[in-house]
Amino acid sequence: xxxxxxxxxxxxxxxxxxxxxxxxxxxxxxxxxxxxxxxxxxxxxxxxxxxxxxxxxxxxxxxxxxxxxxxxxxxxxxxxxxxxxxxxxxxxxxxxxxxxxxxxxxxxxxxxxxxxxxxxxxxxxxxxxxxxxxxxxxxxxxxxxxxxxxxxxxxxxxxxxxxxxxxxxxxxxxxxxxxxxxxxxxxxxxxxxxxxxxxxxxxxxxxxxxxxxxxxxxxxxxxxxxxxxxxxxxxxxxxxxxxxxxxxxxxxxxxxxxxxxxxxxxxxxxxxxxxxxxxxxxxxxxxxxxxxxxxxxxxxxxxxxxx
Amino acid sequence: xxxxxxxxxxxxxxxxxxxxxxxxxxxxxxxxxxxxxxxxxxxxxxxxxxxxxxxxxxxxxxxxxxxxxxxxxxxxxxxxxxxxxxxxxxxxxxxxxxxxxxxxxxxxxxxxxxxxxxxxxxxxxxxxxxxxxxxxxxxxxxxxxxxxxxxxxxxxxxxxxxxxxxxxxxxxxxxxxxxxxxxxxxxxxxxxxxxxxxxxxxxxxxxxxxxxxxxxxxxxxxxxxxxxxxxxxxxxxxxxxxxxxxxxxxxxxxxxxxxxxxxxxxx
Ligand SMILES: Cc1cc2nc3c(=O)[nH]c(=O)nc-3n(C[C@H](O)[C@H](O)[C@H](O)COP(=O)(O)OP(=O)(O)OC[C@H]3O[C@@H](n4cnc5c(N)ncnc54)[C@H](O)[C@@H]3O)c2cc1C
Ligand SMILES: Cc1cc2nc3c(=O)[nH]c(=O)nc-3n(C[C@H](O)[C@H](O)[C@H](O)COP(=O)(O)O)c2cc1C
Ligand code: FES
Numbered sequence: 001x002x003x004x005x006x007x008x009x010x011x012x013x014x015x016x017x018x019x020x021x022x023x024x025x026x027x028x029x030x031x032x033x034x035x036x037x038x039x040x041x042x043x044x045x046x047x048x049x050x051x052x053x054x055x056x057x058x059x060x061x062x063x064x065x066x067x068x069x070x071x072x073x074x075x076x077x078x079x080x081x082x083x084x085x086x087x088x089x090x091x092x093x094x095x096x097x098x099x100x101x102x103x104x105x106x107x108x109x110x111x112x113x114x115x116x117x118x119x120x121x122x123x124x125x126x127x128x129x130x131x132x133x134x135x136x137x138x139x140x141x142x143x144x145x146x147x148x149x150x151x152x153x154x155x156x157x158x159x160x161x162x163x164x165x166x167x168x169x170x171x172x173x174x175x176x177x178x179x180x181x182x183x184x185x186x187x188x189x190x191x192x193x194x195x196x197x198x199x200x201x202x203x204x205x206x207x208x209x210x211x212x213x214x215x216x217x218x219x220x221x222x223x224x225x226x227x228x229x230x231x232x233x234x235x236x237x238x239x240x241x242x243x244x245x246x247x248x249x250x251x252x253x254x255x256x257x258x259x260x261x262x263x264x265x266x267x268x269x270x271x272x273x274x275x276x277x278x279x280x281x282x283x284x285x286x287x288x289x290x291x292x293x294x295x296x297x298x299x300x301x302x303x304x305x306x307x
Numbered sequence: 308x309x310x311x312x313x314x315x316x317x318x319x320x321x322x323x324x325x326x327x328x329x330x331x332x333x334x335x336x337x338x339x340x341x342x343x344x345x346x347x348x349x350x351x352x353x354x355x356x357x358x359x360x361x362x363x364x365x366x367x368x369x370x371x372x373x374x375x376x377x378x379x380x381x382x383x384x385x386x387x388x389x390x391x392x393x394x395x396x397x398x399x400x401x402x403x404x405x406x407x408x409x410x411x412x413x414x415x416x417x418x419x420x421x422x423x424x425x426x427x428x429x430x431x432x433x434x435x436x437x438x439x440x441x442x443x444x445x446x447x448x449x450x451x452x453x454x455x456x457x458x459x460x461x462x463x464x465x466x467x468x469x470x471x472x473x474x475x476x477x478x479x480x481x482x483x484x485x486x487x488x489x490x491x492x493x494x495x496x497x498x499x500x501x502x503x504x505x506x507x508x509x510x511x512x513x514x515x516x517x518x519x520x521x522x523x524x525x526x527x528x529x530x531x532x533x534x535x536x537x538x539x540x541x542x543x544x545x546x547x548x549x550x551x552x553x554x555x556x557x558x559x560x561x562x563x564x565x566x567x568x569x570x571x572x573x574x
Contacts, residue, residue: 026543026544027538027542027543028542029541029542032541033538033540033541033542033559034540034542036310036311036312036313037312037313037314037540049544057553057554058544058547058554060549061534061546061547061548061549061554062534062535063535063544063545063546063547064535064536064537064543064545064546065535066359066360066361066535068358069357069358069360070360071360071361071537073537073543073545075543075544075545078544078547078554221357221360222357222360223357250357270360270537272538272542273361273362273537273538273539273542273543274352274360274361274362275314276314276401276540277314
């Protein structure tokens with residue numbers, strides 16, 4: 001052990017974070033749900049539940065099911081809508097010394113543009129995370145994030161609409177994540193976050209019905225971690241903008257794998273459900289790792305993968 | 308802040324198999340015991356590691372001094388693993404979670420209606436209700452078999468409650484579903500809107516009928532619901548139920564709801 005002050009800070013797209021631990025969209029509400037467990041001030045950044053132009057009811061229940069080392073969710077992006085978010089949720093979020101990154105989604109490029117325009121200039125928003133895993137209703141319902149050309153167009157639209165740091169969150173439900181990442185970078189994204197959930201399914205053998213009312217849902221948790229890590233590593237070979245890694249990170253060891261592979265920061269989601277103390281344990285674990293190796297800054301770990 | 312839940316490391320003090328496949332746990336968790344109210348629940352970690360991954364929601368069936376009690380039925384893998392726990396084991400709990408039953412100041416008659424293991428949160432409520440004087444207390448308990456009487460007997464002092472046992476096996480005075488008997492007994496006992504309150508927990512098909520009877524007799528009714536949960540703290544929106552005016556989260560807006568606030572369109 002050393003008494004050296006450790007520097008865990010990282011800067012992503014101009015957003016300075018005291019450490020690389022971010023809480024993932026959809027797993028932390030609007031910053032209030034874990035208030036009795038976690039001091040929001042210790043977090044690197046808070047990513048809020050995905051918002052849309054209008055409030056959304058989301059899918060019918062059942063919405064979640066546990067799977068081996070993971071869970072499927074089909075929340076259907078239920079959210080309070082843009083204006084309510086700004087009026088009722090931002091005042092709470094603003095009080096912490098932690099950057100707030102607003103996750104948002106649309107079903108047309110015009111939606112994304114309107115959202116980005118309105119969010120720009122709202123006091124207390126440090127950056128945007130565009131969730132492009134959603135279907136493009138105008139163009140046959142294919143997800144924006146599964147086609148390099150469509151991913152590029154939506155990114156370009158958002159880029160022109162905002163001066164805020166822009167993170168684009170990628171879906172893993174693609175053949176070549178590197179190609180999508182490259183086109184999103186070229187369209188002006190400042191950073192990438194990956195991965196969103198893998199589409200999955202579960203069947204109840206007693207009733208012969210899908211367990212989820214929505215039939216399919218997004219798989220998250222430790223089950224997807226090796227896939228997420230591979231995709232982060234693959235993406236980093238194709239882009240030069242910072243990458244935020246996520247998918248199944250439960251502890252410091254998991255987080256370090258992403259950092260060593262080159263992710264500049266990471267998000268945790270499902271881990272919070274299992275262990276609300278995870279942020280503390282992960283940050284402590286990263287500190288001990290640095291101390292053990294006699295390092296003073298996290299930057300000495302990022303991208304140190306030996307191949 | 309919407310709740311005061313934290314993570315507690317509790318010690319399993321005692322374990323009793325009340326009837327085959329149903330266990331009563333007493334856990335030493337002083338802070339949790341102090342803060343909890345009837346109707347609230349905990350999310351319990353089944354074991355370290357990632358499978359089973361999620362915590363299991365369980366109602367508190369009581370508190371006593373520095374301890375909290377759970378009453379649970381073995382359903383699947385998680386509860387199966389819990390059934391093998393031995394006293395002395397250290398257990399991670401999140402709680403207290405959710406809202407609680409409301410006991411109006413003017414209450415004259417409390418009617419508890421439990422279906423099977425749904426008795427768990429009502430036992431906690433019953434223990435609080437025996438502290439109020441001048442209260443008529445009724446406990447309707449529906450189960451498959453007469454053996455299940457053991458779930459409620461012994462947990463609360465008998466004289467404090469009037470019991471109505473209804474079982475499908477015909478071993479009790481009443482045979483069938485508890486909801487077949489409820490309306491008739493409310494009539495016979497002349498229980499009506501004046502100062503009465505129904506509290507119910509059990510399968511959703513039963514709760515739906517209880518809600519209908521309560522509405523017919525104009526008696527306020529609070530029901531405790533179940534839903535599959537991931538976070539238990541209101542963050543994931545995974546546990547919603549259809550309520551008047553939109554979805555409500557069972558974990559954070561419930562688990563106790565006024566029956567009139569819900570849309571009763573499931574099974
Ligand atoms: C607020 C609340 C209070 C509860 N209180 C009690 C209680 O006091 N006593 C008791 O015996 N049971 C109670 N339950 C039900 C209990 O949570 C389930 O029986 C238990 O989660 C089953 O886990 P398992 O691993 O054995 O079953 P599995 O079927 O293997 O579980 C798989 C997944 O489904 C979930 N699940 C399965 N059945 C249910 C259910 N009925 N409700 C919610 N989630 C379910 C599990 O949590 C897990 O995520 C309560 C449920 C809720 C929501
Ligand atoms: C219940 C739930 C809700 C989610 N909601 C959103 C959302 O609104 N927007 C989004 O971009 N991602 C959403 N996600 C995806 C997560 O942010 C994250 O990408 C994914 O869960 C993988 O990380 P994890 O394994 O650490 O949870 C959600 C995930 C879960 C489990
Ligand atoms: S279980 Fe997550 S919101 Fe209720």
